[in-house]
Amino acid sequence: MDTTQLLKGVLDLAVLAVLKDEDGYGYDILRRLRTAGLDEVGDASVYGTLRRLFQAGLLNTYVVPSEEGPHRKYYGLNAAGRDQLNRAGKTWRNFASTMDALLDERGVAA
Template sequence: MDTTQLLKGVLDLAVLAVLKDEDGYGYDIMRRLRAAGLEEIGDASVYGTLRRLFQGGLLTTYVVPSESGPHRKYYALNAAGRDQLVRSGKVWRSFADTMEKLLDEGVAA
């Protein structure tokens, strides 16, 4: 099964979850997503998602100067982002439970 379409549907949730406990900059967030098992995630998808979540008021940003390269723009969850993470997490868990039941038990007649 091609996971590309699945990733599109849950990328917002995945990014919010990665930022739940620790702020991060673009490449760091992408690295954490890949380390969690989402190896097929594209750079442009992650950066586009970060921009969209920020514009949607779910993230805040701040810049950290770097002596060894360009400054890094960090993203952090704000209160609205944490609320969205909780809501989206509930929807995901309900959906995943339904899919598990379908796969394990099928549809009752």
């Protein structure tokens, strides 16, 4: 199954989840997503998602000077972002549970 469409539907949630415990800059967030197993996530998708989540009021940003190149723009969850992460996480868990039940009922191999 092509996971590209699935990834589009959950990228907001995935980005919020990787920022739950630690702020990060764009490439760092991309690396964390890929390390978690979302190998197919694209650079442009992540940067676009970060901009959109910031514009929606779910993230704070700040700039940190870098001795190795340009300054880095860090993103972190604010209270609205944490609320959204909790709501979206519950929605995802309910959806995944429903899909698991459907697959189990139909005898689909895991």
